[in-house]
Amino acid sequence: MFRYGDENSNSGVVAYSLGDDFIVVQFANQTRGYIFTHATTGKEHVENMKRHAIEGEGLATYINQHNPKYEDTIKLNPIG
Numbered sequence: 001m002f003r004y005g006d007e008n009s010n011s012g013v014v015a016y017s018l019g020d021d022f023i024v025v026q027f028a029n030q031t032r033g034y035i036f037t038h039a040t041t042g043k044e045h046v047e048n049m050k051r052h053a054i055e056g057e058g059l060a061t062y063i064n065q066h067n068p069k070y071e072d073t074i075k076l077n078p079i080g
Contacts, residue, residue: 001026001033001076005056012060014079016053023049024074025059032073040071 001015001024015026021038023046038046045068052059 001079002053003079004053004059009056011057013053013063015076016059018050018053022046022071023053025049025053025063026076026079027060029078031076031078033076034070035072035074036068037071041068 001017004013004016005011012027013025014028015033017024017033021043023036024033025036026033036046036049041049045066049059049062049068052062
């Protein structure tokens with residue numbers, strides 16, 4: 001997992017992980033990562049989410065505005 005944004009960020013997202021056809025997003029105060037895939041979420045949403053993650057801004061807003069369906073969750077250690 002990569003830390004999302006800078007340490008002073010007030011985003012609801014704290015970490016992410018990328019794959020060819022997926023992104024895993026960890027939200028603040030959560031011990032679960034949400035897995036968004038091309039198959040379940042849609043390629044356009046996943047690629048937009050990956051772009052926001054890499055840029056370090058706008059990912060939580062994108063998720064809140066589009067409410068993309070996630071495929072599954074995975075247990076993670078809490079961050080932030």
